[in-house]
Amino acid sequence: MIxxxxxxxxxxxxxERVAAAWPDRTRVYDGPVGDAVRRxxxxxxxxVCFLATGxxxxxxxxxLTDKASDPxxxxxxxxxxxxxxxxxxxxxxANELARAVGELLGAExxxxxxxxxxxxxxxxTLGLPVEGDVAAVSRALLDGEPVVLEAEVPWPLPPLPVxxxxxxxxxxxxxxxxxxxxxxxxxxxxLVVGVGASRxxxxxxxxxxxxxxxxxxxxxxxxVAELATVDAKAGEPGxxxxxxxxxxxxxxxxxxxxxxxxVPNPSQAPLAxxxxxxxxxxxxxxxxxxxxxxxxxxxxxxxxxxxxxxxVVRRPCRGRLAVVGLGPGARDLxxxxxxxxxxxxxxxxxxxxxxxxxxxxxxxxxxxxxxGLGAEEERARTAVSEARLGRAVALIGSGDxxxxxxxxxxxxxxxxDIDVVGVPGxxxxxxxxxxxxxxxxxxxxxxSLSDLHTPWExxxxxxxxxxxxxxxxxxxxxxxxxxxWQLPKALAILAEHREPxxxxxxxxxxxxxxxxxxxxxxxxxxxxxxDMMTVVTVGNTATREIAGRMVTPRGYRWQEEPN
Ligand code: SAH
Numbered sequence: 001m002i003x004x005x006x007x008x009x010x011x012x013x014x015x016e017r018v019a020a021a022w023p024d025r026t027r028v029y030d031g032p033v034g035d036a037v038r039r040x041x042x043x044x045x046x047x048v049c050f051l052a053t054g055x056x057x058x059x060x061x062x063x064l065t066d067k068a069s070d071p072x073x074x075x076x077x078x079x080x081x082x083x084x085x086x087x088x089x090x091x092x093x094a095n096e097l098a099r100a101v102g103e104l105l106g107a108e109x110x111x112x113x114x115x116x117x118x119x120x121x122x123x124x125t126l127g128l129p130v131e132g133d134v135a136a137v138s139r140a141l142l143d144g145e146p147v148v149l150e151a152e153v154p155w156p157l158p159p160l161p162v163x164x165x166x167x168x169x170x171x172x173x174x175x176x177x178x179x180x181x182x183x184x185x186x187x188x189x190x191l192v193v194g195v196g197a198s199r200x201x202x203x204x205x206x207x208x209x210x211x212x213x214x215x216x217x218x219x220x221x222x223x224v225a226e227l228a229t230v231d232a233k234a235g236e237p238g239x240x241x242x243x244x245x246x247x248x249x250x251x252x253x254x255x256x257x258x259x260x261x262x263v264p265n266p267s268q269a270p271l272a273x274x275x276x277x278x279x280x281x282x283x284x285x286x287x288x289x290x291x292x293x294x295x296x297x298x299x300x301x302x303x304x305x306x307x308x309x310x311x312v313v314r315r316p317c318r319g320r321l322a323v324v325g326l327g328p329g330a331r332d333l334x335x336x337x338x339x340x341x342x343x344x345x346x347x348x349x350x351x352x353x354x355x356x357x358x359x360x361x362x363x364x365x366x367x368x369x370x371x372g373l374g375a376e377e378e379r380a381r382t383a384v385s386e387a388r389l390g391r392a393v394a395l396i397g398s399g400d401x402x403x404x405x406x407x408x409x410x411x412x413x414x415x416x417d418i419d420v421v422g423v424p425g426x427x428x429x430x431x432x433x434x435x436x437x438x439x440x441x442x443x444x445x446x447x448s449l450s451d452l453h454t455p456w457e458x459x460x461x462x463x464x465x466x467x468x469x470x471x472x473x474x475x476x477x478x479x480x481x482x483x484x485w486q487l488p489k490a491l492a493i494l495a496e497h498r499e500p501x502x503x504x505x506x507x508x509x510x511x512x513x514x515x516x517x518x519x520x521x522x523x524x525x526x527x528x529x530x531d532m533m534t535v536v537t538v539g540n541t542a543t544r545e546i547a548g549r550m551v552t553p554r555g556y557r558w559q560e561e562p563n
Contacts, residue, residue: 002026003040003047007033011050014080014105018048021104034059046072046097053084067091074098082110089113090122114142121158129187129222132179140168154390155188156320159346159365174223189225194284194311195239196270201307203241209298209308217293226251228283230258232274258282265295280309289315319387319418323407325400325425326357329512338423345394349383354396380409387418400427404448404476429474432507432535435517437549439505439537443471449486450477463490467497472552475536487527494538495522505537505550519550
């Protein structure tokens with residue numbers, strides 16, 4: 001819950017806008033301000049105070065205890081110009097909240113935590129448990145002092161500006177290890193613990209077994225990603241509670257699936273009880289990985305027979321491939337999600353001219369693998385193989401990366417051992433459509449006129465089909481120096497089914513500095529004015545030029561001409 005506190009009439013108006021926008025997430029605290037702040041601080045995860053920072057500093061200072069648990073506090077000034085992240089920038093989410101409130105009120109978010117302002121990811125924001133001297137190592141990263149990354153297991157970390165030797169270290173490990181001075185230990189969720197239990201096995205027995213197995217193998221419980229068992233034990237209270245106490249999800253598999261897993265220590269007992277010769281080892285190994293602790297049994301409580309088994313597996317690291325569309329060119333048509341993914345990736349793969357488009361957004365420590373036109377296959381392979389090494393990779397493309405672009409060749413290469421995240425981008429047809437008016441108001445297709453990878457007969461058949469079906473057509477790759485007869489040919493096919501006066505929109509470099517566009521007709525278009533930076537949108541038989549704009553009617557009855 002977000003507590004909202006204000007003192008003045010202007011503050012109350014801004015407060016009401018936030019409350020109206022987020023009715024389920026906010027609560028207004030009325031009454032004397034000091035009292036309201038104290039109540040909200042005790043009851044809410046976050047506060048937005050429409051008060052001077054000085055006043056809020058004085059009020060919250062005595063309430064602060066620990067940055068891990070204190071609420072995040074954002075102040076908005078009387079003029080509504082700034083949303084200041086005051087306390088709890090990372091842990092309390094105040095930086096995020098300042099940005100969200102800023103967006104809502106049209107205020108500038110003010111974020112002063114060092115890692116955010118110089119574009120190094122905060123070590124406590126990586127989503128991994130972290131131990132050790134976070135403050136000292138973060139400061140070293142910021143100050144550009146040498147920080148060494150020792151990754152014992154691969155993991156798709158965001159870029160970190162690291163050195164080969166130096167006094168500071170970041171260790172990525174699932175092994176038990178006390179962080180040394182000037183060291184931070186990050187815990188990747190790399191371990192899966194398979195568990196089996198007889199009916200009624202006590203939670204203490206299950207948990208004691210799991211913790212003992214991890215300790216004896218020198219493994220950290222903070223790297224456990226999940227407990228795994230057979231479907232039949234999904235509701236076994238001892239297992240359910242052990243997972244809850246470890247703070248990890250319980251995942252279950254069918255007996256059939258587990259029976260198919262090759263394990264070192266199968267046995268008869270579970271086969272009779274649940275239909276698979278192994279529960280613990282099979283459930284831990286079912287998604288692959290390295291068996292670190294073979295099946296072991298619990299001690300059994302008070303002389304009773306053992307009621308639980310467990311096994312520990314280090315699962316193969318899944319790299320991350322983000323396929324990111326950069327939009328047509330303008331920075332404000334690059335989505336916030338695309339920006340986040342560019343910052344999230346430690347390896348960036350793309351055509352050099354697209355890398356140039358976003359070079360200022362690349363974080364220090366990012367490996368940039370750029371190549372020239374024509375190296376598509378190599379780019380796709382590189383992106384996938386880097387992800388398969390467990391890295392966080394962003395493969396970029398202009399417009400939408402899935403439209404006549406890199407997503408298809410990359411995903412055709414990719415196996416199911418990596419995670420793939422697609423970020424849609426504004427494709428050229430949409431960018432051009434918005435400039436021209438509303439040409440895509442009814443059914444429309446995109447057709448690429450490049451016969452580099454597609455035989456011309458196929459392209460021609462599709463143009464003809466669109467012509468016959470009276471569909472609005474946007475031509476990508478319409479014309480280049482070596483390919484000049486295709487566009488006139490395609491237009492001639494459309495002209496067999498549409499009037500010479502059919503509106504045609506030509507947009508060059510949509511949303512880029514030298515953007516230009518013009519509206520002409522099927523008969524009037526001069527193909528010589530079209531090049532590879534251009535898309536050409538041809539209307540259907542109902543498309544009209546209205547007040548200088550290209551409009552394809554949606555077909556609403558109320559717009560039919562009265563007779
Ligand atoms: N993935 C891109 C398309 C790549 S194919 C997208 O989704 O937009 C390359 C063709 O796209 C170019 O030949 C041109 O026809 C078109 N194109 C790309 N960006 C453009 C822009 N900003 N303005 C006009 N056309 C563009």
